Amino acid sequence: MADFNRSELDSPLFGSRKRFKFDDDTIGAYAEKVARFFGTGQYLFWQTIFVVVWIFLNIGGWAWSWDPYPFILLNLAFSTQAAYAAPLILLAQNRQEDRDKHTILADRRRAEETKADTEFLARELAGVRLALGDTVTRDYLRHELEDLRGLLDRIEAKLDDEAASRIADRHEQHGSGPQDLSDPTQGDIADEF
Template identity: 75%
Template structure:
């Protein structure tokens, strides 16, 4: 064993391309198979096949001098067998390609459904958050009630301040104010 190879390199199969004498484009063959399968499934194909069979039988039975395929119609049976031998694999190939497309489409549908579900769940969470936020906002009634409470509080504070002003007045000042009030009344009368 040469020294330049490691054990793992010898255990791993080579991935190099092999030379092929005949190269086929699998996708092109699949597209062709689908076209043939689609044609074999049409009424047009059935009509043409019926016309060919009727003409074949008519020429071989009725044509006395030109009968290339006598009564058991072995050549016609061989043609049908050959056609069936090619039609069945072509139809299967077309079905396999359709299955592959369906699988890809299904995977894409699943991915979109998962995205839609995630988006829906996100929107539901956002909506719940908005509902909670709206539930905590100040309503008009709440604000009116709070303003009424503040107004009552301010009125009580003003009343207390007024009471304190009346208590801090001296009796002389109060008497003077009373006499001034009485004097102004007297002066207005005279």
């Protein structure tokens, strides 16, 4: 005989019952297919053909007319169809609204990221402009070098005048005449001292 464990007998078994579960996504996908089909011209065409054939067979007076003139069975069929069609269409609309909400949230998140990126790039661009504002341009540097060259030319002219003045003073002290005066060059100034 089999040995039973007392704790196994005291606890109920889980999963032994089969429960019928509705998968919302599967039912929702089916509802969307039905709702899309109800909104097509093909559905209206086939429903019209069905109604015309139904009425023709029941009014024709044949022996098998199963639904006489008030067409109670046809009305019952349409009532049943409407009873299922309305909730299926509402379910499809709810699923579409959920998808739209997710799309709107994703668009909003993307827009916030784009705005943050744009603001960051604007700050970076402003920083680059400020940094470039402190840099020297080619035209500004050229202008400053021309001013510096003019200043150096004036200093050189003053130095030349000063050197000529000293040479003239020396010649006067030694008794030589002004005929020995010549334009000094930079090398002459270095030789005199």
